[in-house]
Amino acid sequence: MNLLQHPEVLDKLAAAHALGTLRGGARRRFEAMAREQAPVRAAALVWHSRVASMNELQTPSQPAPAVWTRIENLVRAEGEQQAMAAARATSTKPPRQGGWLRSLALWRGVSAAGALATVLAVVTAVGLREDMGARIGELQAKLDATPAIEYVAVLNDDQASASMLVTFDPKSRKLTLQRVGGFQEASDKSLQLWALPPSGGPRSLGVLSQERLLQLAAGEADVREVPTLAISLEPKGGVPSERGPTGPVLFKGALIQKMI
Numbered sequence: 001m002n003l004l005q006h007p008e009v010l011d012k013l014a015a016a017h018a019l020g021t022l023r024g025g026a027r028r029r030f031e032a033m034a035r036e037q038a039p040v041r042a043a044a045l046v047w048h049s050r051v052a053s054m055n056e057l058q059t060p061s062q063p064a065p066a067v068w069t070r071i072e073n074l075v076r077a078e079g080e081q082q083a084m085a086a087a088r089a090t091s092t093k094p095p096r097q098g099g100w101l102r103s104l105a106l107w108r109g110v111s112a113a114g115a116l117a118t119v120l121a122v123v124t125a126v127g128l129r130e131d132m133g134a135r136i137g138e139l140q141a142k143l144d145a146t147p148a149i150e151y152v153a154v155l156n157d158d159q160a161s162a163s164m165l166v167t168f169d170p171k172s173r174k175l176t177l178q179r180v181g182g183f184q185e186a187s188d189k190s191l192q193l194w195a196l197p198p199s200g201g202p203r204s205l206g207v208l209s210q211e212r213l214l215q216l217a218a219g220e221a222d223v224r225e226v227p228t229l230a231i232s233l234e235p236k237g238g239v240p241s242e243r244g245p246t247g248p249v250l251f252k253g254a255l256i257q258k259m260i
């Protein structure tokens with residue numbers, strides 16, 4: 001299947017890859033396609049960025065006391081099951097005089113313990129399922145609150161290695177740039193982002209700080225019908241847009257409008 005012709009499938013595979021639910025041969029095939037095709041790589045990076053942002057928003061929390069109680073119940077149930085197995089093993093020995101009375105009492109006790117273990121296991125399973133449902137609901141709410149990314153670009157260096165992930169959210173009117181490579185400019189230099197329209201000269205979209213994740217204000221008119229983005233190395237603070245890039249262009253890549 002050509003994933004580029006089925007964007008909804010590509011988005012689901014990228015989400016599963018980021019969440020870790022895409023495994024085995026399917027995961028290896030997806031990663032091979034991501035290395036060869038920029039749109040697949042961009043979709044994967046977008047979803048990894050979403051999942052990473054959710055982790056950063058997650059506040060540390062201590063397990064509820066009920067969790068430890070359920071764990072204790074599970075351990076106790078396992079011990080009672082072992083006791084039942086030991087009782088079965090001893091029941092095969094020839095009974096002594098009056099032994100059947102003791103065996104009857106023993107089996108009644110074991111049966112009661114088994115019933116209790118079953119009840120505890122059911123209660124524990126129900127509780128864990130409720131916790132899992134609440135957790136999934138929280139993650140879904142956070143996912144719904146993530147930005148609506150409409151444009152995406154993966155900017156590569158001259159070795160075709162991904163160095164910068166760029167996304168645009170028209171709702172918040174912001175470009176988000178995430179460094180995915182190891183490049184770090186000197187303290188007296190700045191990276192500057194440029195739009196390369198099909199006609200006319202380059203247009204500056206902003207100067208980057210040295211943070212690995214940053215945002216630049218932009219309108220949809222700034223990126224609409226722009227086929228390519230580029231980043232140049234400029235003097236500290238950047239250069240005026242009308243002068244165009246004065247330093248070397250370090251990273252460059254196609255700007256893709258998502259269709260899903």
